[in-house]
Structures are given as structure tokens and as C-alpha cells.
Amino acid sequence: MKAQTKETQAAMTPSSAIDALKEGNARFIKAKMAGRDLLDQVKDTASGQYPFATVLGCIDSRVSAELIFDQGVGDIFSARVAGNIVNEDILGSMEFACKLAGTKVIVVLGHTSCGAVKGACDDAKMGNLTTLLSKIRPAVEAVKEPSNASERISKNIDFVNEVATKNVHLTIENIRQKSPVLAEMEEDGEIAIVGAMYDINDGKVTFY
Numbered sequence: 001m002k003a004q005t006k007e008t009q010a011a012m013t014p015s016s017a018i019d020a021l022k023e024g025n026a027r028f029i030k031a032k033m034a035g036r037d038l039l040d041q042v043k044d045t046a047s048g049q050y051p052f053a054t055v056l057g058c059i060d061s062r063v064s065a066e067l068i069f070d071q072g073v074g075d076i077f078s079a080r081v082a083g084n085i086v087n088e089d090i091l092g093s094m095e096f097a098c099k100l101a102g103t104k105v106i107v108v109l110g111h112t113s114c115g116a117v118k119g120a121c122d123d124a125k126m127g128n129l130t131t132l133l134s135k136i137r138p139a140v141e142a143v144k145e146p147s148n149a150s151e152r153i154s155k156n157i158d159f160v161n162e163v164a165t166k167n168v169h170l171t172i173e174n175i176r177q178k179s180p181v182l183a184e185m186e187e188d189g190e191i192a193i194v195g196a197m198y199d200i201n202d203g204k205v206t207f208y
Contacts, residue, residue: 001034003041003074009050009102014192017052017104018207024070025205033070041073049074054097056171057109058084058116062200065109069205077103083116083167084108085135086174095181098191105191106175106182109205110168111198117164118154139167161197168195168208 012020027033054077055065065071065078077097079090086094097103110117119129120136143162146152152159172195176183185191195208 001036001072003044003072004050004052005044006048006050009052009104012052012104014104014189018107018192018194021053021055021069021071021105021107022205022207025068025203027070028068029203034072036072038073045074049101051076051097051101051103053077053105053107054079054094054103055107055109056080056084056086056090056094057198058082058111058114060111060114060200063109063111063198065107068198068203077101082129082132083114083120083136084110084171085132085167086171086178087135088178091175091179091182094175095179098185099181103191106193107207108168108171108175108193108195109198110164110195112161112164112200113157114160114164117160117167121152121154121156121160121163136163136167139163139170142166142170165197168197171195 051074056079057063057065059080059082065076079093081090094106098106116133117136120133120140124133140163143166146159154160172193175193182193186193196205198205
């Protein structure tokens with residue numbers, strides 16, 4: 001499989017970009033990854049890059065977007081931060097990826113058993129992590145059940161996963177609210193902004 005070119009990128013739509021990621025994940029799950037010469041793709045992309053997707057994922061070592069979507073060199077922009085939250089730097093990176101570099105979709109990718117979400121559920125405090133986790137706390141508060149405080153903790157994995165899902169949705173809202181550039185592109189149909197969850201147990205990505 002060859003690297004993306006200006007022509008192949010231009011031919012893609014937000015919908016076909018999402019389909020390409022879904023197809024890649026299906027290959028990943030079946031352990032039938034596409035044949036690639038990665039060093040050949042390095043050479044192909046030396047003079048320019050034409051990714052078709054931007055993925056905002058968690059720093060978790062088990063959730064590498066390139067691997068779980070079976071993508072090669074130059075196919076996707078991958079932004080990673082604990083808890084897949086956004087700030088000005090990430091928003092600026094996304095604006096570059098979409099407006100200047102031409103990607104067709106932004107995927108906010110959460111995952112099950114997220115350690116950052118667990119920390120937010122437990123209201124953990126530790127250095128700069130405290131500030132980061134405060135950005136996930138709105139998702140904790142938005143999940144109303146269970147109401148018993150003793151069950152709203154990291155040991156309750158069902159609660160953790162509900163919060164992780166809510167956090168994806170709130171991150172998407174933040175992107176639209178805090179980036180007029182991306183919101184306008186989405187409204188004009190130039191890009192799609194979607195959410196997804198990765199299951200660390202089986203490797204499957206579920207799109208919303």
C-alpha cells in the first residue's frame with residue numbers, strides 16, 4: 001500500500017475518511033493488516049504529507065491510532081494527551097491539520113479503563129496532573145448514575161467507561177465551541193468531527 005498523495009487526499013470525503021478508519025480497525029481486529037513497505041512510505045512522504053484524518057487520542061500505550069486503525073506513514077495526524085482532552089495547543093494543531101494540511105475528519109478517541117478518567121473519578125491530586133484531570137471532571141459530574149458516592153470511583157469500571165464516553169462527547173463540544181475555524185469547516189461539510197471508543201479488551205473501535 002502506497003502513502004497518501006495530494007490526489008488521493010483530495011478525492012476523499014469526510015465520510016470516506018471515516019470508512020477508511022473503520023476498515024483499518026476491522027483489519028486490525030482480524031490480524032490482516034494491509035501490506036506496507038514503511039521505509040518506502042518514508043521516501044514517498046519526504047517531500048510532503050497528505051494525511052486524511054486527525055485523531056485525538058489518549059497517551060495510553062495500548063491505544064496507538066496508527067496501529068489500531070492500521071495506517072501507515074503519512075496517513076493520519078495523531079495528537080495524544082492523557083484523557084484525550086483539548087487545550088489551545090491541541091486546537092491549534094487541529095486547525096493546522098484540517099485547514100492547512102487537508103485532513104477530512106477529526107476523531108476524538110477515548111478508550112475503556114482509561115487511567116486519566118479513573119484519576120478524575122477519584123479526584124486525584126498530583127502536580128500538573130491535577131490541572132489536566134480538572135478538564136475531565138465535567139464528564140464525571142455529567143454522569144448522574146450511580147448517585148451513591150461510594151460507587152462513583154475508579155474501581156467501578158462501568159462508571160469509569162461511562163465517564164470516558166461522556167468525556168469524548170464533551171471534548172467534541174469543546175472543539176466546536178473553542179475553534180470557530182473547525183466549527184465553520186464542519187458546518188460547510190469540509191470536515192466531520194466524530195467520537196469513538198476503543199475497547200482495550202478486544203481492539204474494537206466503536207464510532208458514534
